Amino acid sequence: MTDLNTTGAAPGPRKKTSLMVQDARTKKRNAAEKRFRLYGVLAIGIAVLALVTLLASVLINGSSAFRQTFITMDIYLDPAKLDKKGTGAIEDIAKVSTFGYAPLIQQAFETVFEKDNIGVEGMTPKTAAELISPEGSAQLRRYVLANPEEIGDTVSFDFLAGGRIDGYFKGRVTMASAELDSNVTPEQLQLADQLKDAGVLRTKFNWDFLTNADASENRPEAAGLGVAIIGSLYMMMVVLVLALPIGVAASIYLEEFAPKNRWTDIIEVNIANLAAVPSIVFGILGLAIFINFAGLPKSAPIVGGLVLTLMTLPTIIIATRASLKSVPPSIRSAALGIGASKMQTVFHHVLPLALPGILTGTILGLAQALGETAPLLLIGMVAFVRDFPGAPPEGLFDPAAALPVQVYNWTQRADPAFVERAQGAIITLLVFLLIMNTVAIILRRRFERRW
């Protein structure tokens, strides 16, 4: 060790110190330790805070979409206006357009004004009728066409209040903002207040939000998720019917039969990569292959379902393979040992044991597909669809919307009432996801086997 001597003062052993006293350096290091832990807590705090804010923002802004303001009035279905010829023939009644129903509503307001002794100065029944959604007369017309025998009677009818009136009771519209608004006047809001006091106007749970079709730009109060829910449901059916068998078949081959060669290697790398390809690229694929090349219709659930199937396949394949892998080799040996063929072993023994895992993976894959938006935009699911698609299988080719796309659609509209609807749609979407994930967790807990 002579070479060491030339390097001058060699560092000696550390000073002898008592272990009971922390030296300055240890104190510093322990402080650093505390800071580090704090960073960790902070990071988790931020993540959790983000989650809470996100959910709270959706819930607070969106829950009001499930409540809607209605105006309940007695309507005299005047035969002189609805059935001018007095024939009672449905064709003649159908000739009266929605405009023909407006006077009935004005008439009803007059009756209300007299009976409950309310009214605002300068407010005619005509301007009062603007409290009711433009959808109101259409509602009434649909009712009459469905029940032509009630013409001549007086029926009690729940009219949707206009978007601004609804917004007034949800705090979105104020007297001050109404001054500047061409769609509503402060007088109308005063009237709305009076009607509320009289019990004519009330806010109640709005099932129509879940069952109605989308509505046009100027009647947000009538817009609903019906078509979107059906569209999403159809797509999930397509995904389930295609992705589950194909995914399971592919996994069985790769996990149980595939020889280790270049071809299977390529497939494996492919699957891993497909799982990470941006979803919008799948949209381009759908547009180019399914719509332009194969000529399938735009906006159709079948195309959306096919695109989502291709996106979900890697998820299902990865989950299924993991679940097949977890079945111990001893089961396979046992079956092969009593003379079952490889195919029989897999289908009779391995697959049933792996089933819970496969189903869990499939549900999670479906949940992921349900929330997917970007690819659906490209295959035309943004279109404004008012008609419910028919029953499958033909209905799969009819235009429809999808839940997440409906959200996007509503964010693109000018009236802020649609943003509330969008948030409400998100709550609906999240509820579906919650249900699916809960089912997956229950399946996993219930049937998970530890070998």
Next chain:
Amino acid sequence: MSAGLVFLIVVLIAFAGFVVGRRRALATAGGDPRKLHSLPGYYGQTVFIFAAAPALLLLVVWMLAQPFYVENRTSGLIDTADIAAGSSRDLVMADVRRISGGIDTLVAIGGQSEADIATMDAQEVDVRKLLAGVGVALGSDVNRSVFEAAKSYRGTTDTMNLIRTVLVIIASLAGAAYAYTRINPEYRARNVSEYAIKLLLIACSSIAILTTVGIVLSLVFETYHFFQLYPAKDFFFSMTWNPQFRGGSDLGILPLLWGTLYVSFIALLFAVPIGLMAAIYTAEYASPLVRSFVKPAIEVLAGIPTIVYGLFALVTVGPLLRDYFAQPLGLGNSSSSVMTAGVVMGIMLIPFVSSLSDDVINAVPQAMRDGSSGLGATHSETVRKVILPAALPGIVGAILLAASRAIGETMIVVLGAGAAAKISANPFEAMTTITVKIVSQLTGDTEFASPETLVAFALGLSLFVVTLGLNIIALVIVRKYREQYE
């Protein structure tokens, strides 16, 4: 006869074949299944497979090939003079297909007979008006040659459909008969049926490859079209993005690329430290109880669809950043901005980074931790100086995967980043990304002949190449890292 009906018939034949085949197998063995090589059901299965597989394959191939054949035959009928300036034979063929479909409707509900149609002359009858009457809208009046082409198109298609139906059903019956005659007790029916099933399994697993091929083909094909209409040099190097409906657009990718990278950078700046620290804390410090709450909470973030994040950016985060940061600092007053999209995307990426990092941190062997604390390192020193360097390749892989996610993310930037393509350093300004422009160029009614639409495919291809590159590098790094500790 429609393809669906043909399919049903084939399936029926196959089912019948199954029943008959099974019965014949038992009969050849004199009713004693023990004398058969395989269980009776397998004999039925072979008949089923021979009846269904070749016939359905034929059906699919026919359906793919028929349109090309029919179009080739009919497109020659169109007078060159009838192809309007600025249009092309392909576009006119699209009209031909619509007219042909319209004639079907006319016959079905319009009250025209086949004979009426055959003698109808486009020069005497206003076909456009006639078709509009049954709900088929056409962009222009119908020329004589176009209408004749449509009639021929329709006729050829009908004939071909008939031939298809006959051939497919014959193929099915022939297959069934062939398999039926081969049934005898020595016939190894199980092996045949299992081989067929195996082929089916292989076909299913090849769908992953087909998908990739489909993606690449559709992107490359249309991008090639685009570069014929628009110079590639301008696409890659032009600093302006300014699509015009009447042509003369500037379609440079650079501003979009800048926006994409800027948003992704901010997202990673936000997500990587938080995700990593959260992973470190849950893996190294948290008690099992805390872990059982924190991990699912972070996983919930991962399960939320991106449209929800997008709306969160639009409604909550955007106005918040604008009112409390951008406006007071005088940096702008747009609620959509790079910052808005970046922060929200960062939140979305937290669970992604943290779960991947959690995996790699847990893969570092306990011996490393023991070795370090045995030398008197504090826990954080162990983490920072031993575990993180050891896990670095895995973490880099995780970050690359997160980056690829960020670059390909669509809904958050569509709703949060804005639509103005520009290159600016101010994070509170609205900018736009590649994915936003793909959406805006491809939604609505699109004409697949203009560079303004086709550019979306070039953008898509660029996006695909970049993310694929990142993914492959990340996968290789992570795989190498795993092997190191296995």
Next chain:
Amino acid sequence: MEDMYHMDRAMTGTQDIKISARDVNVYYGEKHAIKNVSVEIADKTVTAFIGPSGCGKSTFLRCINRMNDTIDIARVTGNILIDGEDITDPRVDPVQLRAKVGMVFQKPNPFPKSIYDNVAYGPKIHGMSRNKTDLDEIVERALRRGAIWEEVKDRLHEPGTGLSGGQQQRLCIARAVATEPEVLLMDEPCSALDPIATAQVEELIDELRQNYSVVIVTHSMQQAARVSQKTAFFHLGDMVEYGETDKIFTNPEDPRTESYISGRIG
């Protein structure tokens, strides 16, 4: 000069009591892993802990530098004194303690860093060097004490994981002595090594005795006989017998020790 200094110390303090444990009990959850162990370990000696697997010898070893703190379910009672100071006292910082009581593990566990960085790690975190020259010196001295300097001096900046198993273990020993500990704990340091590497490490242990109090846990009775001066025999959490190595192996007092030595249990 260095050697002189250490020899000096070695001659004066041979029989000082370095570690003294009193009534140590360890519980892993419900399991009572160590039962009332009391032992006094001398400075500048090699003390071997032997016994069948699961007898608690490693557990007891890990008490001496409080490595059991890192296991959530472990609970330790009793007192362990090093130089008269109770290390189980809550005021004692385990980090400071572990700088004084180094540890070498069963499986060689070099960090995935260069050889140099492996050895420099401890000195760096404990702030033992003022500059790069200092650190170079510390590393060289530690590698020399680990008897591996000649083999690695030309490739200090290659990864430590590239060395052979025996070299890796000596590197870990060098890494442990680099922080200038006073006690060196070794948990079956040769169990993952081949016979040649084992011989090298055993030789090294014998040299280390000049400067440190070495406590070694071993499975191999021959190894205990070869390297240690004192031996403690553990059985089912009890320390059955403790004394001069020669005596334990030739003339054990307890029948259980004898059974183990002669190969009837274990």
